[in-house]
Structures are given as C-alpha cells and as structure tokens.
Amino acid sequence: MAKPQRGRRTDPHDEKPVAAPSASLRTVRGKAPADAAGPLALDRLIHERLRLGILSALAVNESLSFNDLKKLMQTTDGNLSVHARKLEEANYIACTKSFEGRVPKTEYAITPNGRRALERYLDHMEALIRATRER
Secondary structure (H helix, E strand, C coil), X not given: CCCXXXXXXXXXXXXXXXXXXXXXXXXXXXXXXXXXXHHHHCCHHHHCHHHHHHHHHHHCCCCEEHHHHXXXXXXXXXXXXXXXXXXXXXXCEEEEEEEECCEEEEEEEECHHHHXXXXXXXXXXXXXXXXXXHC
C-alpha cells in the first residue's frame, strides 16, 4: 500500500489521495458559546457519541441506573464509567451511589448545567443543519 502524500488524507475505501479541506470556511450563526466561533463552538465534551447519548437519555428520564444506561448505549462497563465520569467532572450529570440490600446501585441524572449545555449544543447543530440546507 502506498503512503499518502504529505498534506493530503486518504479515503480508506479506495486508497486514492483526497484533497485536504479548504482553509476558507464559512461561519455559522447559532447559539454557540460567546468565547468560540464557527465550527469550534461545538462543545467537544458533548460531541462524542457516547456522551451525547448519555446526556440525551438523561434529558428525557428523571434518572437512569448504570445498568440501564449501559443497555441503552450498548457499551461496556469501563467505557460507560469513563464517559460518565467526564460528564460528572464537567457538572453535566450527577451520580448517586447507594445500596439495595448488599447490591451497589449507581444512578445518574442530568444537572441544570448539563441541560443548558445540551440545549446550546443542539441549537448549534440545528444552525449547522440550516446553513448546510440553505446552500
């Protein structure tokens, strides 16, 4: 397999060089954080697929157990706990640990900060979709 040329990326399906994206990008107007602009305004913490799924599931449920989230997200214990911890450290979700008899139970709920962050993220994604469809 030939090595791709510097400054170009390769399409994995046909191994032909593909030109790098243009340096001149249009900005998109939306309700993004005031300290960021354009595509960089996406909340990178939420943008990851599993974390977006966790926040979305918690936004429509009062709370979910670790096992419920694991089933919904179709992921492993380790993967879920790493991503949930990142959201917890950002104060986007709250974690409550208890016992049912001798069995530990972990419950998650979205925080007001998490709900606001998810709303900002969704607003920005909607603005990107609108801008793309308007072209």
